[in-house]
Amino acid sequence: MSSIQGIRTSRLRNFFAFQRDPLGFMVEQLHEGELVSLRTSRTRPTFIVNSPRFVQSILVSQEASFRKGRSSDVLRRTLGDGLLTTEKETHSTQRRYMQPAFYKERIQAYAETVRALTREAAGRIQPGEIVALHDELMQLTLTIIAKTMFGAEVEELKAELAHAVNDTIERTAKTLFSPLVLPLSYPTPGNRVHRRAIRTLEEMVYAVMDEAARSPEKHRSTLLGMLLDTTDAGGAPLSREEIRDQMMTMLLAGHETTANLLTWVLYSLGREPEAAAELYRELDEQLGAGPPTAFEAYRRFSYLPKVIQEALRLYPPAWMILRESEEELVMHGETFPAGSTFLISPYAIHRNGEVFEEPLAFRPHRFDGGESAWPRFAYFPFGGGARGCIGSNFAMMEASLILSGLCESLHFEPLDPTPAVPEPLVSLRIRGGLRMRAVRR
Numbered sequence: 001m002s003s004i005q006g007i008r009t010s011r012l013r014n015f016f017a018f019q020r021d022p023l024g025f026m027v028e029q030l031h032e033g034e035l036v037s038l039r040t041s042r043t044r045p046t047f048i049v050n051s052p053r054f055v056q057s058i059l060v061s062q063e064a065s066f067r068k069g070r071s072s073d074v075l076r077r078t079l080g081d082g083l084l085t086t087e088k089e090t091h092s093t094q095r096r097y098m099q100p101a102f103y104k105e106r107i108q109a110y111a112e113t114v115r116a117l118t119r120e121a122a123g124r125i126q127p128g129e130i131v132a133l134h135d136e137l138m139q140l141t142l143t144i145i146a147k148t149m150f151g152a153e154v155e156e157l158k159a160e161l162a163h164a165v166n167d168t169i170e171r172t173a174k175t176l177f178s179p180l181v182l183p184l185s186y187p188t189p190g191n192r193v194h195r196r197a198i199r200t201l202e203e204m205v206y207a208v209m210d211e212a213a214r215s216p217e218k219h220r221s222t223l224l225g226m227l228l229d230t231t232d233a234g235g236a237p238l239s240r241e242e243i244r245d246q247m248m249t250m251l252l253a254g255h256e257t258t259a260n261l262l263t264w265v266l267y268s269l270g271r272e273p274e275a276a277a278e279l280y281r282e283l284d285e286q287l288g289a290g291p292p293t294a295f296e297a298y299r300r301f302s303y304l305p306k307v308i309q310e311a312l313r314l315y316p317p318a319w320m321i322l323r324e325s326e327e328e329l330v331m332h333g334e335t336f337p338a339g340s341t342f343l344i345s346p347y348a349i350h351r352n353g354e355v356f357e358e359p360l361a362f363r364p365h366r367f368d369g370g371e372s373a374w375p376r377f378a379y380f381p382f383g384g385g386a387r388g389c390i391g392s393n394f395a396m397m398e399a400s401l402i403l404s405g406l407c408e409s410l411h412f413e414p415l416d417p418t419p420a421v422p423e424p425l426v427s428l429r430i431r432g433g434l435r436m437r438a439v440r441r
Contacts, residue, residue, distance in 0.1 A: 003054070003334055004047070005033030014038050019177060022424050023319065026348040035334070044339040050352075052377035055344055057331045058323050059377070060385040068387070069324035069341070074175050075426075077184050078168050078198055080241065082249030083390065095390060097230045098246065101149070101223040102394055109221065110148040111294035114398050117144055118405030125410060127440040133412070134263045134433040137402070138162045141255035141262075144398060149250050151219040152208040161204060165252060167197035173425035205247045209240065223250060254391060257317035258399055260429045264315040265308060265403060267434055268362045270414035275364055278303055280441070283408055298400050306364035308399050312381035314362060317427035319347040321383060346380055347428065412436040 018025045026048065029036045034051035049055055058066060072085040079085055083094050100106070121140045125131060139158040142165065146152040154161060171194040175181055184191055212219040212228060219225040227243045269276040282303045286292075292300065321344040328338050351359045355378045356366065371379055382389035389395065406412075415435055423431035 003034040003051070003332055005036050011039055015179075022177070023345075023347055023422055026320075026343070026345040027351055030348050030352060034332075043337060044341070045337070046341040046343065047336075049342050049344045050349065052349070052375040054331060054342075055349070055377040055380065056384070058342055058344065059321075059380075059383065059387070062329060062331065063385045063387070065325055065327055065329045066323040066342075067326055069322060071176065071322045074172060074181065077175070078172055078194070079249045079252065080245030082245040084249050084253055092386065093233075094246070095386070097226070098223065098390060101226055102391055104393075106221070107394055107397055108293075108295040110394065111298060111397055111401060113148050114144055114401045115294035115297070115405055117147065118402045122406050122409055125438045127438060129438045130415070130435055131412070131438050132433055132435055133266055134259065134430065135162070137259035137262050138165070138256065140402065141259045141398070142251075144402075145250060145255040146204075146208075149223040149254065150208050150247065151212065151222040151224060152204070154204065157204060160200065164197040164200035165256060167193050168201070168252065169256060169426050171197070176426070201248060201251060202244065205244055205251070206240070209243060209247070254394075257427045258395055258402075260317050260427050261308070261311060261315070261395075261399055262402055263430055263434050264420075264428075265311045265399070266406075266412050266436065267414075267420050267430060268311055268314070269307070270412060270436060272362050275307065275362060276411075278364075279307055279407065280411070283404055286404075287408060294401060295397070297404065298397050301400060301404065303364065304400055304404060305396065306367040308396065308403065309367045309381075310362055310364040313350045313356070313379060314360075315422065315428055316346040316350060316381040318381065318383060318389075319422075319424050319428040320345050347422075347424075349377075350379060350381075352378065407441075409441055411439045411441050413439055 014025075029048045030050055032048075032050070034049075034054055036048040036050065038046040038048065049058065067087050068085070072087065076085045081090070083091065083098060086094055117140065121136065125136075139162045142162050143154055143158050146154040171190055174190065182188060182191065184194060208224065209228075212222075212224050216225065216228065219228070224243070224247065227238055227246055230238050232238065269279065282301065286297060286300055289300070323342045323344070325336055325338055325340040325342075329336055350356070353359045355374050377384060382392040382395075413436060415437060420434065421431040423429050
């Protein structure tokens, strides 16, 4: 029996259904087959991937046959040729020279910065205050990524920079889902907003780069310091443009995803008081156990990481992964022509009721036994293979210490009983943001 099932509606109807509700469209196809053909074209067909074994083939065992394609082309308009957008050997080279920034000893050092900046942010929140959590978390994670990765202080600029990041994300998302991609130089209102946001971010990036060149010792232990010391195959230093592209990549990919994740965590805890109460009990126990280093505190948590893992299951920031085949290939007995496109949605696959009991329920204890009980790539919030998230360990540490730092002294009460609506932009956020009341514990 074929692994491929054809969708029952027309190509045009599929397009409009996806445009109207991408998440709902992907979830609707979850049990239609391991692969669902969108009947787009015989020579360049498009498939929705629902099966973990096909995900593993595409992302790992046969990843050399694929490229990111359109998603990279659109992101390149903002990020240039950074780690998220390059392909093949260029990507491998970049990942190799950037990987040391995410070694365990570096993450241990970053942890102190994360804890200190989070406590400062928590201290500014007044009891009874209505907090726009997505905005607060965007500014906090932006400050953290600038300090840890670049050695930069951006406290006075954080609101302006966060606004610029938001503009680039919204414009990029609109372009990703548009059938027509106009050059960024074309003078549309949206392009003007996008270019202005890129200039704002670049001004900070180049200013920090110049400061690091003047004071190399101050930035030696940061990703920026490493980039300034990196040479290419011919022994030449990386150009300013190459360093700019990696900094822009870290700036955008390295903080917006974590801010969105934590917004979903706090939303979920607000709707699940038993889960919140268990988290607070663990935090109180840890506070009573003496003052550990930030990284030791992170490693001591047992329930808190499961809270984050469950939020990553239900609301993965990387809600969609695209791949295009560069050559004809065979996967699991099926032959696909060069130019085939594969849509992989962790958001949909993580909702498979045949894998996860009560898939729509927020149940952190489903992670008590780890991930080994499920098929590989039934749960993959950080992607996988050579293009898996380079900063996944940093992200888990950062999210854990921010959540613990906020909830050590504050409880966040929901203001609206209406379920949040996911907004699938470049990463998954809550449509309209999230406002909650801060209560001192």
